[in-house]
Amino acid sequence: MKKIQIIEASKHVGEKVRIGAWIANKRSSGKIAFLNLRDGSAFFQGVVVKSEVSEEVFQTAKNITQESSVWVEGTIQEDTRSKFGYEIHVDSLEVIGESVDYPITPKEHGTEFLMDNRHLWLRSSKQHAVMQVRNEIIRATYEFYNKEGFTKIDPPILTGSAAENTTELFHTEYFDRDAFLSQSGQLYMEAGAMALGKVFSFGPTFRAEKSKTRRHLIEFWMIEPEMAFMDQDDSLEIQEKYVAYLVQSVLDNCDHALDVLERDKDLLRKYTSLPYPRISYDEAIELLNKNDFDVTWGEDFGSPEETFIAEQFDKPVFILNYPKAIKPFYMKPHPTREDIVLCADLIAPEGYGEIIGGSQREDDYDALRKQLEAFDLDVSEYEWYLDLRKYGSVPHSGFGLGLERTVTWISGTEHIREAIPFPRLLNRIYP
Incomplete structure (x- = not known):
């Protein structure tokens, strides 16, 4: 048998x-x-x-x-x-x-109870379906980048410096010096791109951000491609092609899981159509102000603003060229305006918010050094990063896609905590 x-x-x-x-x-x-x-x-x-x-x-x-x-x-x-x-x-x-007195019965249970029993909640049909979607997105990611000629590079998890905001780093000791859990592999991926042309990483990242929203985790997984000889427009083409590929792969290979999740497949199919619409930060501010949002130029967008902007389109939408003052030190300024940088966030439909952040990187040695000083960062910690601009610098761009946010959106799940097997939240490190 x-x-x-x-x-x-x-x-x-x-x-x-x-x-x-x-x-x-x-x-x-x-x-x-x-x-x-x-x-x-x-x-x-x-x-x-x-x-x-x-x-x-x-x-x-x-x-x-x-x-x-x-x-x-x-x-x-x-x-x-x-x-x-x-x-x-x-x-x-x-x-x-034999199983005796299994705690999760067919009756309704509160979220905290289910999270305390996450090791058992994973057995339920909905959680099983979400994990199948997550697995397919991971599988399709490797397939996509292999087809596109990328090489996978694994950046370190322990680092001596920050990629973005130092206040969001988890501090630890590395023998006789300070170290931090990685908030992004990007800087190391830039080194990889200078060696191998087109690279991507896929690994855990950590943000010590005290946020309780349905979009935030303390520990999450990021896919971070970096590409030499590519400007921001080239990067946007890769980004939308990648996201459409992920959606189509889930449609092709997770049909039953999507049924279990009661996900609208016709709606998902719309997201595979390219190109995705693009709107500048300036246009976004104007749109929001015309619709009674109290947002001034120079401020970042929160969930209500991103959701409203996304509702104006029937596909994911890029918001381009944010103010320099609210973005990290490594982004390249716009060629005709010093107050904005060459960057973009990709906002998912249906209120799921930002799933990708990316930019063209500053490739000029002197300009990057000034930015490090302006951000009050210890330049000596970034000498290796500056070296990339000393020895054959080229235009290059990259981005990061948050795995769990993407799983949440494609699966139609309400909260990001269900998009990872064992979520780490502000007040939760058990189980």
Whole structure:
């Protein structure tokens, strides 16, 4: 008898198979028991008919508890009533590990309770579907950058300097000196681009930002490409192509997960159409002021402003060329205006906010050194970074995409805490 995973059921219709699974839920009557089975690949129904199995098997099915683990043997059949489309008619049921008083029952539970039991909440069908979408985005990311001729570079997690705001760094000791958990791999990726042309990183980043919004995590994952001989316009083309590729990959490979999440697939398909609209920061300020937002030039946008701007378009939208004063030291000034820089944020539709931040990098040695001094940064900590402008400097650009924000948007999930297996929030480091 062949041992299979639930996700493979369509290939074994009419065959007798063996599956290792957990009991997600069950219901039974005097003559039939329905077991909601999950094995990590998918969920489907096991049907146990009293007249077709031994009394021992039927009593086991009738009395088995939620999240007990089992070996199931039976015949795969089509099930047109379910979204999954298949079920197993059970002949044999063997308990592997009994589950007693499983805390997450089919009733409603509060968010804090579910977060305290995140290690168990991950087993639910919705959380399972979100993790499938996350996995597909990760898989598609590697596929996209490999196709585009990028080389993966792994920047360090422990660093001696900041890429952006030093107040958002987690401090630690590195033997006899200070060190910090990385808030971005970007500076190191620039070195990689000078060596390999087009590179990307994919790793954890940390922000000691005391924020409780539905868009923020303390620890999250970033995809950070960096490209030599590319200006900001070149970078924008890569960004929109990449995001459309991710959405299409999820549509192609996570159909059932999107059904579980009740995600509007027709809406997602709109996001695969290129190009994405673009609006300058100046135009965004004008748009907001005309619609009763109290925002003055030089201020950054918050969630309400980003959501309103996104609502004016039916696809992700780039906001271009923010004021120099509110952006990091490494961004290149606009060629005709010193008060703005060559940068862009990509704002996702449906109120999900910024998913990408990117810019053309300052490639002039003297100008970058002045910026470091203006930001009151220790220039000696950045000598290696300045070297990139001393030895064959070229125009180069890059960006960072937040994995969890992208998962939240594509999956249609309300809060970013569900887009990562074990979220680290302002007041949560358990479990």
